[in-house]
Amino acid sequence: MIRIARRNLALWATLGAVFFLLIQVSCDLYLPTVTADLVNQGIVQKDMGVIWNRGIKMLIVAAIGLVAAGLNVYFAATQSMKVGEKLRSQIYHKVLRFSNREVDEFGDSSLITRSTNDIVQIQNVMVQMLRMMLQSPVMLIAACVLAYTREPKLTKIFFISLPVLAIIVMAVMYFAVPLFKSIQKKTDRINLIFREGLTGVRVIRAFRQDDREQTRFKKANEDYTQTGIKAFTIVSTLFPVVTLILGMTNVAIILLGGHLVANMSMQVGDLIAFMTYATQIMISFMMLSMIFVFVPRASASAARVNAVLDQPISIRNAPENDQEKINVDEPASLEFKDVDFRFNGAERLALKDLNFKVKAGQTLAIIGGTGAGKSALVNLIPRLFDVERGEIKVDGVAIKKLSQHDLHEVISITQQQAVLFSGTIRSNLQFGYDQATDDQMWHALEIAQAADFVREAGGLDTVVEQNGSNFSGGQRQRLAIARTIIKPASIYIFDDSFSALDFETDAKLRAALAQDPQIQQAVTVIVAQRISTVVDADQIIVLDEGRVVGQGTHQELKANNKTYQQIIRSQVEKGDVERA
């Protein structure tokens, strides 16, 4: 929490908040002194001059206190909002640099909770820090000293009431703080179920699992609510208990003080002032205790936010003097040399002993069953994951020696899951190449076999809803392919991107790709499960359980490779293969 404050609070604004707070506290502490004067020298001695004088003084002091309090709140509130703004930006910036490994480590729902709910907790405590955390101790100590100067004998009462209050506060903290800490984890759980429910709503309905999902959510929701109720019930006992202790302290002050007033050893005004200080002491003590309840909760949130900000990025650029350059405008080759890869924490290797080279202008196809490691292989090229052993080279340079900026400059990829962004078709295509002209966009759409439906939908400015939900799965795929094609690159990767297309469209698309001058010069990597998609490739790699079990052209593999022959047979049986 302190680290976040130190890094993100502006010094001038913090000093401003502290300055106005001190003015407000001074006014609050000065008022009882003026009240005492008003009573002792004005009311008791019936001196109207003093009454007017002290009355106006009280008004002025109260007004200054009010303005100072307002300015303190202004600085505290704006600063805490700004801290929230900075933290959200820092988390977003960091998460965008995360590899899949780091995202998996936190979980995306937890990352959302951390950048929303946790930051709100920090913001709330930041306001308190700039207000109550300073006000309470200063007020507590100063009011004790001032009360003592009014009448030392009466301060003995505090020796009983303050320890009682302290014990109660500690008990409340002991029970409430762990509950507040666990609330954040329970928020993660609610977000997770909510998110899964939203993204999987069609599956839930299709499998008629609405009741099951609702029960799952209800359980998590109830758990969260019950913990919240418990925590706030415990904290809410503080208020009546402190009011009771404050009332009893005042009764004791009146009894003892009344005695002193009757004995003429204390004036009525001083007794009133003493009672005001007593109230200030108790309230400051309570505020301080509330801080002790809420700070640990915010500290837990701060730790969760810091964990994201401190998370080392597993995929980093090589030191600048160790980096190498390639000409990003020239065609490049792609080479895998003795590559092994393992997912984070996995026992077995997902890919083992990969060796191949694809020259500029050639097409590499990767075929294999479900879970064979095809996506893992292509995701190694843009360094979404890093190899465990071996080397991947682009244009003869190890990709670890390239800056990720340069590497991503030469790669254009369509992921297995077509991702579109809310906006228009134009903005989605510009995502691939922001300087693309309308002609280039239509050309890419033509190759991707998307031009017809885009024209029908209303052209390049057709709106794309969140996740591209106003397009079918196959249309989303084709738009994602168009975005990949439009980017000038040396390596084009299509990760199972043709699977949502029918045979005819798949064939047309590949034929159009082969005709495109930009693609003709580049390395094209096509991941597929269908033989018909890979037949024309210059080189086909057959993957099975992460191992290369066949490598060659379609004709070579068809003649010699058992696994490839098996795939052909299974697809012929299903009637899938037309040309194999």
Ligand SMILES: Nc1ncnc2c1ncn2[C@@H]1O[C@H](COP(=O)(O)OP(=O)(O)OP(=O)(O)O)[C@@H](O)[C@H]1O
């Ligand atoms: N994040 C992950 N952590 C651990 N193991 C994973 C992870 N992602 C995938 N795997 C495992 O690694 C293997 C290869 O996965 P990959 O996604 O590369 O297969 P694939 O050939 O692309 O399959 P598909 O054709 O079904 O998409 C699978 O056995 C899978 O279970």
